[in-house]
Amino acid sequence: MYVAVKGGEAAIASAHRLLAEARRGDPAVPEIGVDQIAGQLALLVDRVMTEGSLHDRDLAALALKQARGDLIEAVFLVRAYRTTLPRFGASEPLDTGAMRLARRVSATYKDLPGGQVLGPTFDYTHRLIDFALAAEGASEPAAQAEPAPDAARAPRVTDLLGQDGLIEASPPDEGAPVGDLTREPLDFPAERDLRLQALARGDEGFVLALAYSTQRGYGRTHPFVGEIRVGEVEVEFVPEELGFAVPLGRLAVTECQTVNQFHGSAAEAPRFTRGYGLAFGHSERKAMAMALVDRALRADELGEAGGAPAQDQEFVLAHCDALQATGFVEHLKLPHYVDFQAELELVRRMRAEHAEATQEAAE
Amino acid sequence: MPDVESSGNEALAARRAVMALCALAHPAELRAALAASEAPEAEDLRPPETGLVMARGRIGGDGRRFNLGEVTVTRAAVRLAEGETGFAYHLGRDRAKARLAAILDALWQQPDRRHAVERALAPVAAREEAERQAQARRTAATRVDFFTLARGED
Numbered sequence: 187m188y189v190a191v192k193g194g195e196a197a198i199a200s201a202h203r204l205l206a207e208a209r210r211g212d213p214a215v216p217e218i219g220v221d222q223i224a225g226q227l228a229l230l231v232d233r234v235m236t237e238g239s240l241h242d243r244d245l246a247a248l249a250l251k252q253a254r255g256d257l258i259e260a261v262f263l264v265r266a267y268r269t270t271l272p273r274f275g276a277s278e279p280l281d282t283g284a285m286r287l288a289r290r291v292s293a294t295y296k297d298l299p300g301g302q303v304l305g306p307t308f309d310y311t312h313r314l315i316d317f318a319l320a321a322e323g324a325s326e327p328a329a330q331a332e333p334a335p336d337a338a339r340a341p342r343v344t345d346l347l348g349q350d351g352l353i354e355a356s357p358p359d360e361g362a363p364v365g366d367l368t369r370e371p372l373d374f375p376a377e378r379d380l381r382l383q384a385l386a387r388g389d390e391g392f393v394l395a396l397a398y399s400t401q402r403g404y405g406r407t408h409p410f411v412g413e414i415r416v417g418e419v420e421v422e423f424v425p426e427e428l429g430f431a432v433p434l435g436r437l438a439v440t441e442c443q444t445v446n447q448f449h450g451s452a453a454e455a456p457r458f459t460r461g462y463g464l465a466f467g468h469s470e471r472k473a474m475a476m477a478l479v480d481r482a483l484r485a486d487e488l489g490e491a492g493g494a495p496a497q498d499q500e501f502v503l504a505h506c507d508a509l510q511a512t513g514f515v516e517h518l519k520l521p522h523y524v525d526f527q528a529e530l531e532l533v534r535r536m537r538a539e540h541a542e543a544t545q546e547a548a549e
Numbered sequence: 550m551p552d553v554e555s556s557g558n559e560a561l562a563a564r565r566a567v568m569a570l571c572a573l574a575h576p577a578e579l580r581a582a583l584a585a586s587e588a589p590e591a592e593d594l595r596p597p598e599t600g601l602v603m604a605r606g607r608i609g610g611d612g613r614r615f616n617l618g619e620v621t622v623t624r625a626a627v628r629l630a631e632g633e634t635g636f637a638y639h640l641g642r643d644r645a646k647a648r649l650a651a652i653l654d655a656l657w658q659q660p661d662r663r664h665a666v667e668r669a670l671a672p673v674a675a676r677e678e679a680e681r682q683a684q685a686r687r688t689a690a691t692r693v694d695f696f697t698l699a700r701g702e703d
Contacts, residue, residue: 279605296694357612
């Protein structure tokens with residue numbers, strides 16, 4: 187049990203002033219602007235939005251500034267902020283098939299209706315430090331080309347495969363209520379909607395490591411990346427007082443669909459199965475890792491041998507949230523004087539008993 | 550009454566188009582649009598308020614719904630002296646902008662002002678379209694055609 191302490195107010199206030207000064211850094215160096223963070227550390231901002239589970243670029247950038255760039259601290263700030271706001275309701279489901287694409291690649295098909303576009307990617311760079319970036323200067327303007335006639339319509343790759351029945355269909359929307367772990371604590375076994383919500387806000391490093399573990403043999407699912415698409419989707423909301431879908435604006439998201447090991451039974455012909463990942467912003471690694479883990483967590487449903495960490499939903503879902511994890515680990519540094527005093531006395535008593543017993547045996 | 554219904558659908562589509570433009574507009578663009586529409590006084594039906602909407606996705610892109618995460622949304626509701634009520638719901642936290650949009654929504658509902666509001670928002674549509682085309686051209690330059698190399702037999 188944690189017993190609270192009192193006192194230390196003056197030291198705490200001074201520590202926070204010191205923090206503010208440390209955050210600012212050398213006053214001779216210009217202060218970083220929230221717009222600079224939002225614009226130039228964009229992928230970090232995307233990660234704070236995804237794991238903070240709140241899409242708001244300026245807020246995530248401000249949280250990063252306040253947190254001195256500490257990702258999990260920034261997620262903490264964003265999550266705390268959201269608890270101060272009322273919830274108006276839930277959006278209409280995003281239509282990722284109608285995404286305004288900034289990037290779209292497939293590892294399963296070369297030729298896709300709508301084509302493959304690389305967009306702004308680190309892929310195929312040489313990963314050599316570019317010292318020119320240390321000197322400020324304008325970069326070369328982006329190349330331009332006339333979009334191909336078919337570029338306007340780019341159906342999801344899984345929809346193409348689905349037409350031939352070679353791949354399982356998405357689980358149908360039968361109007362069942364949508365689970366929400368921000369309203370009800372997770373209960374196991376959790377349905378796939380709740381698992382995806384937990385993975386979407388889960389720590390990228392943890393989800394990535396689990397995804398990697400499935401590739402190395404701990405719950406193997408033989409994934410191919412059917413498609414990754416990055417871009418903007420319209421988001422709509424039906425306010426009660428209006429009764430029709432109001433366009434709220436556009437959200438940046440990344441979607442990953444994996445095509446996995448096929449599955450068949452006496453009753454069903456073999457076909458590919460799928461994993462799904464979706465994240466705010468340009469969060470490709472996260473969406474991929476999420477899709478791999480989503481598929482691994484379907485082991486029971488698909489009658490696969492389980493037992494690997496990535497297939498154990500209680501292990502995965504109860505530990506993937508960076509905020510919960512850091513809360514419990516970091517609370518250890520707060521004063522535990524009373525607990526420790528109790529343990530100290532226990533050890534002293536045990537040692538005295540041990541010494542007595544040893545002496546008696548010797549006599 | 551199919552004609553009434555279809556004209557109702559057209560009107561709704563037009564109102565939604567105006568709402569969509571307001572959501573995408575910069576605050577200065579909305580101020581300019583409102584100035585151009587000679588807006589009368591409006592009272593708050595509900596003061597502008599920032600809250601959350603849970604953004605939903607679909608499993609596999611087209612299946613069962615799930616909660617992806619929340620988005621900040623700001624809403625406003627106003628009433629014109631003439632009686633029309635206007636609403637706005639926008640991504641983000643800009644309360645002043647949501648109020649401007651709610652006034653434009655109310656003005657649009659006055660039949661004799663509808664076209665003036667749409668005209669006043671035309672520059673927003675033009676900027677959006679120009680940005681969309683510019684982005685599409687930059688993306689198109691990264692379109693890739695991979696060749697598969699024949700695997701060696703030995």
